[in-house]
Amino acid sequence: MPDQTPPIALDIEDLTVAYRSQPVVWDLDLHVPPGVLMAIVGPNGAGKSTLIKAALGLVPRAAGSVHFFGKPYDEVRLRVGYVPQRGSVDWDFPTTVLDLTLMGLYGKLGWIRRPGRAEFDRAMHALEQVGLQDFAHRQIGQLSGGQQQRSFIARALVQDADLYFMDEPFAAVDAVTEAAIVNLLQELRSLQRTVIVVHHDLDTVTDYFDHVTLLNVELIASGPTTEAFTEANIRRTYGSRTLKALGVS
Amino acid sequence: MYGLEQVIIQFLLNFTSQESINTILNDPRIVAIIIGGLVAASGGLLGVFLKLRHMSLTTDAISHTILLGIVVAFIVMSSILGLEPDLSSPGLILGAALAGVGTVILTELVQRSGLIKGDTALGLVFPLLFAIAVLLVSRFTSNIHLDNDSVIVGEIGVAWANTNTHCYTGCEDVVITPEHPAARVGRVCTNCSPGGINPRSPEAVFTEQCSNCGTYNAAEAWAQGLTDVQPLLVLWPRSITTMGVITLLNVAFILIFYKELKLASFDAALARALGFKPGWLHYTLMILVSITAVGAFDAVGAVLVVAFFIIPPATAYLLTHRLGWMLILSPFLGAISALVGYDLARANLLGWLPFSELIPGLTWNTSISAAMVIAQFIVFLLAWALSPEQGFVAAMLRRQNQRRHFEDQVVMGHILNHQETLEASQELATDTLHQHFRWTPARTQQVLRRLRRLQLIVITQNRVQLTEPGVRAALSFEQTLRTGS
Numbered sequence: 001m002p003d004q005t006p007p008i009a010l011d012i013e014d015l016t017v018a019y020r021s022q023p024v025v026w027d028l029d030l031h032v033p034p035g036v037l038m039a040i041v042g043p044n045g046a047g048k049s050t051l052i053k054a055a056l057g058l059v060p061r062a063a064g065s066v067h068f069f070g071k072p073y074d075e076v077r078l079r080v081g082y083v084p085q086r087g088s089v090d091w092d093f094p095t096t097v098l099d100l101t102l103m104g105l106y107g108k109l110g111w112i113r114r115p116g117r118a119e120f121d122r123a124m125h126a127l128e129q130v131g132l133q134d135f136a137h138r139q140i141g142q143l144s145g146g147q148q149q150r151s152f153i154a155r156a157l158v159q160d161a162d163l164y165f166m167d168e169p170f171a172a173v174d175a176v177t178e179a180a181i182v183n184l185l186q187e188l189r190s191l192q193r194t195v196i197v198v199h200h201d202l203d204t205v206t207d208y209f210d211h212v213t214l215l216n217v218e219l220i221a222s223g224p225t226t227e228a229f230t231e232a233n234i235r236r237t238y239g240s241r242t243l244k245a246l247g248v249s
Numbered sequence: 250m251y252g253l254e255q256v257i258i259q260f261l262l263n264f265t266s267q268e269s270i271n272t273i274l275n276d277p278r279i280v281a282i283i284i285g286g287l288v289a290a291s292g293g294l295l296g297v298f299l300k301l302r303h304m305s306l307t308t309d310a311i312s313h314t315i316l317l318g319i320v321v322a323f324i325v326m327s328s329i330l331g332l333e334p335d336l337s338s339p340g341l342i343l344g345a346a347l348a349g350v351g352t353v354i355l356t357e358l359v360q361r362s363g364l365i366k367g368d369t370a371l372g373l374v375f376p377l378l379f380a381i382a383v384l385l386v387s388r389f390t391s392n393i394h395l396d397n398d399s400v401i402v403g404e405i406g407v408a409w410a411n412t413n414t415h416c417y418t419g420c421e422d423v424v425i426t427p428e429h430p431a432a433r434v435g436r437v438c439t440n441c442s443p444g445g446i447n448p449r450s451p452e453a454v455f456t457e458q459c460s461n462c463g464t465y466n467a468a469e470a471w472a473q474g475l476t477d478v479q480p481l482l483v484l485w486p487r488s489i490t491t492m493g494v495i496t497l498l499n500v501a502f503i504l505i506f507y508k509e510l511k512l513a514s515f516d517a518a519l520a521r522a523l524g525f526k527p528g529w530l531h532y533t534l535m536i537l538v539s540i541t542a543v544g545a546f547d548a549v550g551a552v553l554v555v556a557f558f559i560i561p562p563a564t565a566y567l568l569t570h571r572l573g574w575m576l577i578l579s580p581f582l583g584a585i586s587a588l589v590g591y592d593l594a595r596a597n598l599l600g601w602l603p604f605s606e607l608i609p610g611l612t613w614n615t616s617i618s619a620a621m622v623i624a625q626f627i628v629f630l631l632a633w634a635l636s637p638e639q640g641f642v643a644a645m646l647r648r649q650n651q652r653r654h655f656e657d658q659v660v661m662g663h664i665l666n667h668q669e670t671l672e673a674s675q676e677l678a679t680d681t682l683h684q685h686f687r688w689t690p691a692r693t694q695q696v697l698r699r700l701r702r703l704q705l706i707v708i709t710q711n712r713v714q715l716t717e718p719g720v721r722a723a724l725s726f727e728q729t730l731r732t733g734s
Contacts, residue, residue, distance in 0.1 A: 020363070055524045074524075081523045093301060093515045094572045105514050109525035114508055139570035 007070045009034040009163050009194040015064035017054045024050045028219045037189045038211035041197040043238050046216040048198045052165045078107050081161030083152050085168050091141045096152050099135040101126055104155040126154040146177030162192040182208050255484045266566050280486050281405040282588050285621050287492035288545040289583025291499045292557035296537055297575050300562040302512045310375035311349040312542040312551045314680055317382035318348025324389050342543050358447025405617045408548045413436035416467055417481035423470035427459040431475045434459050488548055495544040549618040555660045560625040567639050568631045584626050590621025656696045661723040664715050677712050707712055
């Protein structure tokens with residue numbers, strides 16, 4: 001008899017991440033159903049980016065396990081897309097917007113194989129989706145901050161992943177770009193993709209996202225925005241420092 | 250390497266004669282330029298990625314610490330294995346590669362301790378390893394061919410003289426026996442001694458002895474006039490082979506892993522997330538840097554080799570926004586600088602501009618590698634000044650154009666605002682116009698002259714007025730101000 005329940009998109013069990021002996025993420029359990037648009041919110045130093053990086057194996061886990069669609073990351077790399085913080089790369093790198101977008105396809109190409117006609121077409125299509133088709137051959141350093149963020153998202157779109165992590169895609173972008181990105185995220189959700197976004201603006205959480213995770217080293221709450229994004233939870237996440245002190249000492 | 254040289258020479262002999270190969274290889278200028286060009290090409294290729302990964306100074310560290318690898322490998326090979334290694338021996342190259350990677354790993358360990366950060370960790374590790382190497386050199390290897398000069402600047406002249414001899418015809422050893430016509434045979438007293446038996450004494454016993462008998466290789470025999478057969482020899486500088494192989498290795502690495510190197514250099518996190526091994530690429534790159542630095546060691550030395558890794562890529566970076574073009578321009582500019590640098594050192598540019606003769610009595614015979622570095626820097630300065638997009642001159646012209654354009658718009662905007670008004674006669678009088686802008690009269694007149702030349706304004710009876718195209722230009726500028734694009 002086939003299993004009728006859809007597999008959980010992201011399943012994190014007992015995750016602890018530490019820099020030296022200082023925990024950054026403490027004993028975290030998180031279950032994200034597929035097809036949701038989820039915000040991760042929490043104060044600075046709450047471990048939001050670290051959570052993503054630990055899930056992708058970019059920082060070592062001190063304890064715990066992470067599964068995507070019921071499998072370890074190594075087996076489903078290509079089903080997971082990642083948009084790092086815009087400031088994490090050198091935008092003076094000698095490459096074009098099209099070339100940057102093509103990098104999203106490197107995973108599918110594997111070692112040594114070079115992108116060909118089909119890959120170029122897909123990259124151009126993704127650039128059209130984010131409205132950057134006219135900038136394809138610009139050097140990436142010539143883009144504005146918002147355009148850079150959109151080119152990063154185009155790079156993630158060509159990956160055609162089932163689950164996306166985005167680390168602060170709304171940081172320092174103007175209102176027009178923010179609206180464009182929100183549209184793209186909602187389009188992804190309508191295609192049954194799961195999108196997990198590190199987010200800073202508490203005012204827009206309810207408008208943009210259907211799920212939310214509140215994090216401050218420990219998990220405070222996670223679930224549909226209507227249930228989890230309560231004043232009490234927000235206060236517990238941002239208000240008191242006691243939780244953080246607990247985790248740190 | 251010897252076998253490879255034979256293959257290359259055999260291949261060349263299909264197209265040209267042994268004499269012309271030797272003429273080329275005997276020319277110190279050509280050999281120095283070939284070797285310098287190969288060092289520049291291989292360094293310039295790797296240097297592009299070092300520059301983009303912000304690791305230029307790591308090259309500096311590696312180029313020093315490979316000395317430790319060389320010395321340790323030398324001691325192991327000579328005193329334990331009883332070999333006579335030189336700088337192209339695989340053992341020494343392996344030792345250098347290990348030392349280079351060891352430097353990077355040690356530095357990363359120190360950084361990970363969290364106590365010492367960034368480049369300080371590098372500055373802590375590499376002088377230590379270099380100091381150990383210097384101690385070992387002075388203590389154990391008095392006979393090794395490593396002195397201060399060669400460590401610091403190297404000498405391409407040495408690389409030129411350091412050859413393998415390849416023989417093609419007439420290569421048989423010549424054996425001189427006492428019967429050979431070239432043998433020098435003399436009678437020698439066998440029992441004479443000072444104060445004892447005198448050669449004149451009747452007891453003296455004589456035998457015939459040959460003073461030059463023995464086995465000579467073909468080249469020695471010909472040089473000493475012991476044979477009539479001139480051997481066909483090619484004296485091949487070893488550095489050409491070593492640097493040639495290293496250059497090919499670097500080219501192959503970059504061609505094969507171009508895409509992976511680009512991704513790992515730009516966004517290591519994504520590279521790791523997609524399953525590429527940025528760490529693996531990183532250490533392979535460091536191994537190649539070490540090998541390249543060893544190959545370049547006797548030609549350009551440990552200090553100056555850094556320039557061959559850094560200056561050409563920095564120059565290429567000023568000239569293009571494309572990684573592919575950087576990888577073509579950088580080795581090319583490096584090789585050109587090697588050519589110009591050699592001639593700079595010998596004060597005889599391209600062989601036809603002997604500027605040393607302009608100053609009589611001046612002998613000009615300086616360090617070739619140092620002159621090559623100066624040439625690289627001159628090329629860099631030219632690129633900095635003249636690069637079409639990012640260059641200093643282009644930026645200056647752009648700024649000047651912007652300033653002029655802005656002045657034009659300020660004046661035209663002023664005229665547009667006032668030319669149909671009652672106070673037009675005061676506001677638009679040419680001789681008092683400058684007061685409205687708080688400009689000097691000269692500057693104002695200059696702008697007016699320019700606008701008249703462009704037929705955007707006319708001056709009638711000491712009053713400026715916009716022409717019809719002038720009105721259109723002023724209006725469209727105001728339009729762009731409003732829409733903000």
